[in-house]
Amino acid sequence: MTPVVVTILGVAASLALIVVILELIRRGRLRERYALLWLLTGVVLVALSAWRDGLNTIADWVGVRQYPPAVLFAVGLFFVLVVLLHYSTVISKLTDQNTMLAQRLALLETRVKAEREGST
């Protein structure tokens, strides 16, 4: 069985995560696009923490006999990995766009300079 303290801590921590995410969106510091995956993570963790029988049942399914909260760790870890992978793709895209911006800006500056020299 899952210890009650683990349930309480799990629920509290996941709820705190959700509240922090919502507050960041409200302040305009986190875009909805990047918050959705985090929110899903929070909701799944709250559900798994609060639903004690469910956690025990799932633990039983996957063969975790001694300590059901291990499933909580596994699920949490999985979601964190997904979020990280998602961010890696986002960073890659931003890098490409940043390169493009720098190139466009440099070419534009050169052109402006050339045109100014040509007109004087």
Next chain:
Amino acid sequence: MTELAETAPAPPTVRAAVKRIAIVPARNEEASIRQVIAGIQRFDPNFEVVVIDDGSADRTAAVAEAAGARVVRLPFNLGIGGAVQTGFQYALEHGFQLAVRLDGDGQHDPGELPALLEPVLSGRADIAVGSRFAGSGEYRPPFARRIGITLFSRLVSLLVRQHVTDTTSGFQALNRRGIRLFAADYPHDYPEVEAVVMVFKHRLRLEEVPVHMRERAAGSSSITAVRSIYYMAKVSLALFVGLFRRHVTPLEEELDS
């Protein structure tokens, strides 16, 4: 093409000397962009047509330029929100008093512009939105999309305490106040629903005008089945969080206007 040829001439009020701009966001619309520009010019040649090319891979920019539009090319795809906001920033920077937004795919008929402009020109509204559902529209979107549209219009109507029938319409006319608001702040992905709520929070007056929209002239809608799930989740989340945002103070009046 035949429909556009029937575009009615502008009513006298529109001919008044108000510096006006037509903002046309377009991504890969080389097949329809020429007709859209021609339709606006035929309606009122005094409109400066600005096409925001949102990272097209086709000849959209070249076709638009050849058709007489000014083209702002974004270096990469920003999404509709970023593209449209670029247009409003252009309008703000160049001192336009009146802006209309029509999509580059040709679904917004320039022939509807007199009706759309009327509430703004008469000073009744800061923003007029062309609604497919406000009047006798026989527009029937696919089932799934209809659910989303109905849901958001109910939700938004509740939030802003005014009946809004079409929260996803990108067919809009705005005065200087509207231009200033959207140039300063505009939602990112699938922006229209949130923009409506934003307009009310800034105490701008919004009025819906019944319009007919055409089927897309070419290309395909940016909203696919998979994306619609993200659409619903993102917009719902934004609306929910928006509830807890403090009411923003109205933008300060410009001194030079």
